[in-house]
Amino acid sequence: MKRIESNQNSLVKHWKKLSTTRKERDKFAEFLVEGFHLTEEALRKKDLVKSLIVREGVDIPEGWDIEGVAHYSVTAAVAKEISETEHTQGIFAHCAQPEFTEDEQKSWTKLLMIDAVQDPGNIGTMIRTASASGIDAVILGKGCADPYNPKTVRSAQGSHFQIPIVKGELMEWTEQTKASGIPIFGTALQNSTPVHEAKTLEQFALIVGNEGSGVDPVLLQQTDQNLMVPLYGSAESLNVAVATGILLYSLVPKN
Amino acid sequence: MKRIESNQNSLVKHWKKLSTTRKERDKFAEFLVEGFHLTEEALRKKDLVKSLIVREGVDIPEGWDIEGVAHYSVTAAVAKEISETEHTQGIFAHCAQPEFTEDEQKSWTKLLMIDAVQDPGNIGTMIRTASASGIDAVILGKGCADPYNPKTVRSAQGSHFQIPIVKGELMEWTEQTKASGIPIFGTALQNSTPVHEAKTLEQFALIVGNEGSGVDPVLLQQTDQNLMVPLYGSAESLNVAVATGILLYSLVPKN
Numbered sequence: 001m002k003r004i005e006s007n008q009n010s011l012v013k014h015w016k017k018l019s020t021t022r023k024e025r026d027k028f029a030e031f032l033v034e035g036f037h038l039t040e041e042a043l044r045k046k047d048l049v050k051s052l053i054v055r056e057g058v059d060i061p062e063g064w065d066i067e068g069v070a071h072y073s074v075t076a077a078v079a080k081e082i083s084e085t086e087h088t089q090g091i092f093a094h095c096a097q098p099e100f101t102e103d104e105q106k107s108w109t110k111l112l113m114i115d116a117v118q119d120p121g122n123i124g125t126m127i128r129t130a131s132a133s134g135i136d137a138v139i140l141g142k143g144c145a146d147p148y149n150p151k152t153v154r155s156a157q158g159s160h161f162q163i164p165i166v167k168g169e170l171m172e173w174t175e176q177t178k179a180s181g182i183p184i185f186g187t188a189l190q191n192s193t194p195v196h197e198a199k200t201l202e203q204f205a206l207i208v209g210n211e212g213s214g215v216d217p218v219l220l221q222q223t224d225q226n227l228m229v230p231l232y233g234s235a236e237s238l239n240v241a242v243a244t245g246i247l248l249y250s251l252v253p254k255n
Numbered sequence: 256m257k258r259i260e261s262n263q264n265s266l267v268k269h270w271k272k273l274s275t276t277r278k279e280r281d282k283f284a285e286f287l288v289e290g291f292h293l294t295e296e297a298l299r300k301k302d303l304v305k306s307l308i309v310r311e312g313v314d315i316p317e318g319w320d321i322e323g324v325a326h327y328s329v330t331a332a333v334a335k336e337i338s339e340t341e342h343t344q345g346i347f348a349h350c351a352q353p354e355f356t357e358d359e360q361k362s363w364t365k366l367l368m369i370d371a372v373q374d375p376g377n378i379g380t381m382i383r384t385a386s387a388s389g390i391d392a393v394i395l396g397k398g399c400a401d402p403y404n405p406k407t408v409r410s411a412q413g414s415h416f417q418i419p420i421v422k423g424e425l426m427e428w429t430e431q432t433k434a435s436g437i438p439i440f441g442t443a444l445q446n447s448t449p450v451h452e453a454k455t456l457e458q459f460a461l462i463v464g465n466e467g468s469g470v471d472p473v474l475l476q477q478t479d480q481n482l483m484v485p486l487y488g489s490a491e492s493l494n495v496a497v498a499t500g501i502l503l504y505s506l507v508p509k510n
Contacts, residue, residue, distance in 0.1 A: 121376070125494045134487030155494070162489035196509045232389030232507060234417035238500065239380045239410070245497035246504045252487060254451050 001071045007081045011072070015053065015082040015094060022146045029097045031148035032082065033160075035089045040064065041158030042093035048161070055079040055090030084150040097148060100137075100164050108136035109182055109203040112248065113170055115219055116143030116210040117240055123147055124155030125241035126208070131159040133248040138163060141170035143210070170207070174222040177205045186215050186223035187247065194230050195250045204251055208244050256326045262336045266327070270308065270337040270349060277401045284352045286403035287337065288415075290344045295319065296413030297348035303416070310334040310345030339405040352403060355392075355419050363391035364437055364458040367503065368425055370474060371398030371465040372495055378402060379410030380496035381463070386414040388503040393418060396425035398465065425462070429477040432460045441470050441478035442502065449485050450505045459506055463499050 004012060017024035018032040025031050030050065033042050042049050043064055051070035054060060055078075074082075079090045112130045117123055123145045130138050140147055147153075147165045177184055184205045185198070207223065209215030220226060227250075229243050238246075259267060272279035273287040280286050285305065288297050297304050298319055306325035309315060310333075329337075334345045367385045372378055378400045385393050395402055402411075402420045432439055439460045440453070462478065464470030475481060482505075484498045493501075 125497060128490050129493060129497050131488045132484075132486050132490035132493050157490070157492070159490050194509065196504075229387075229504065230509070231387045232510070233386045235383050235387035235412070235414050237412070238384060238387050239496065241494065242380060242384050242497055242500035245493065245501050249451075249484065249501045254449065254485070255487070 001073055003073045004078055005075050007078060009078075012074075012078050012081060015092070018094070019082055019084045019150050022149065025097070025146060025148045029099070031095055031097060031153065032150070033093045033095060033153055034083060034085060034091070034150065036061065036091055038153065038158055039091050039093045041161045042095055043069070045098070045161045048095045048098055049093050050096060051094045053079075053082070053092040053094060055088075058090040060091075098164065100166060104164070105137075105166070106180075108164070109180075110134065110136045110252070111139055111173075111177065111182075111205040112137075112244070113139045113141065113173060113205055113207040114144055115141045115170055115207060115215050117208070118143065118145055119211060120145040120149040120151035121155045122211065122239070122241045123149075124152040126244050127152070127156040127163065127165060128159045129241060129245045129248060131163040133245075133252050135163065135248060135252070138165045139170065139173050140165065140167050170219055171222070174205070174207070174219060178222065183224045184222060185247075185251070186220045186226040187228060187243070188214060188220055188226040189228055192226035192228040195227050195247055198227055198250050200253045201251055202253060206244075206247055206251060208240060208247070211240050256328055258328045259333055260330050262333060264333075267329075267333050267336060270347070273349070274337055274339045274405050277404065280352070280401060280403045284354070286350055286352060286408065287405070288348045288350060288408055289338060289340060289346070289405065291316065291346055293408065293413055294346050294348045296416045297350055298324070300353070300416045303350045303353055304348050305351060306349045308334075308337070308347040308349060310343075313345040315346075353419065355421060359419070360392075360421070361435075363419070364435075365389065365391045365507070366394055366428075366432065366437075366460040367392075367499070368394045368396065368428060368460055368462040369399055370396045370425055370462060370470050371468075372463070373398065373400055373466060375400040375404040375406035376410045377466065377494070377496045378404075379407040381499050382407070382411040382418065382420060383414045384496060384500045384503060386418040388500075388507050390418065390503060390507070393420045394425065394428050395420065395422050425474055426477070429460070429462070429474060433477065438479045439477060440502075440506070441475045441481040442483065442498070443469060443475055443481040444483055447481035447483040450482050450502055453482055453505050455508045456506055457508060461499075461502055461506060463495060463502070466495050
């Protein structure tokens with residue numbers, strides 16, 4: 001265990017940048033998670049954990065498997081410096097962003113594709129919902145919030161360590177998906193089927209889109225069918241994460 | 256149109272307190288909404304709008320019906336003082352919280368009851384979802400975030416002016432609902448029916464609960480049946496607003 005006392009320490013500067021800038025996260029393909037729950041979830045994928053960062057006086061819970069993981073003890077000032085929350089629990093995991101081989105990617109047959117959803121909290125909730133509903137992977141297209149933004153990580157509640165997340169080009173993904181014979185569902189308010197008329201499927205890709213403008217019309221040309229969640233009352237629209245939950249739970253097999 | 260230049264003006268102090276403290280909102284049964292979209296929605300329920308507050312230089316869109324509404328022009332400093340957002344659009348509506356007569360309350364036969372959901376954003380998203388799915392009213396029990404918190408109002412996207420929201424005692428509401436012969440569904444992970452096995456109903460009350468601990472067991476004793484959203488993947492739980500969306504869209508008639 002090493003001890004770090006200064007906010008000027010180069011590792012502290014790196015951790016802080018990981019929690020505050022997408023540039024640093026993209027450059028190093030790393031991210032920082034914070035709090036007991038997320039750190040515990042991270043340790044379940046121990047090969048992703050580069051180091052454990054613990055404020056002095058904070059006890060690591062018994063039963064956590066931290067063997068072989070680099071371990072830093074930091075002062076309260078350092079913990080505050082790298083934290084994104086108002087009252088930090090003083091425990092962090094410095095993680096690598098998971099990567100997936102081509103073979104792994106080809107094995108996914110239930111996909112959630114997200115087009116230009118900008119709110120980090122929405123992205124996190126959608127990742128959590130995809131993981132809960134048994135989806136194989138989440139593909140984030142251009143214009144989406146960074147999945148490793150601390151707000152996204154927080155709202156996903158640990159799902160980053162459970163379900164593959166890939167940043168990609170949705171046109172390429174839809175072409176590959178089509179070539180594999182997997183049906184693609186878009187979401188649109190016009191010329192679309194009410195979600196309760198959709199059938200459950202063992203294999204599918206669902207594309208959901210931007211909070212304001214929906215799925216890019218160019219992507220909608222790639223779909224086999226477009227679905228919509230009907231609005232029975234007065235609200236003009238649903239939150240995109242809520243709509244995604246309704247859509248995914250209609251499509252996945254009930255077992 | 257009156258002009259207000261000073262943050263020390265008593266109205267400015269009242270507006271600021273409405274946007275920052277639940278105490279002020281509860282005491283006066285008022286709230287403040289901010290931005291073009293929400294102000295426009297507020298004006299559709301003009302009897303609730305006590306005044307329109309507009310920063311100098313901001314134009315009221317053509318077509319808005321503001322006849323008879325008190326109208327204040329304020330400086331940029333005043334607009335900033337009363338705003339809850341980083342970059343205010345400089346337009347606000349000072350509103351009364353709607354109230355509902357006993358007869359109106361008795362006419363509601365599709366209810367969403369929320370028990371101790373603490374996150375303002377979740378409450379707002381649930382109000383929006385209830386409005387979209389055709390629910391008659393939302394009943395907020397003890398321990399819930401204030402429905403008139405600015406974060407709640409923002410995430411509800413105008414639904415405050417579309418669907419009745421009542422703060423109440425859920426034990427009383429469930430007793431009245433039972434006495435009216437309306438079936439009550441709770442939500443629970445144990446001893447509960449998967450949501451896809453539930454039937455659609457013209458009349459029902461759904462109770463959803465706290466993010467961590469779920470619905471109070473005392474309330475669950477009042478229910479006719481408890482439902483759950485199955486977890487098919489790795490995530491341990493769903494966001495409460497997403498789960499509520501899946502539940503409501505399973506229960507409401509598809510027309």
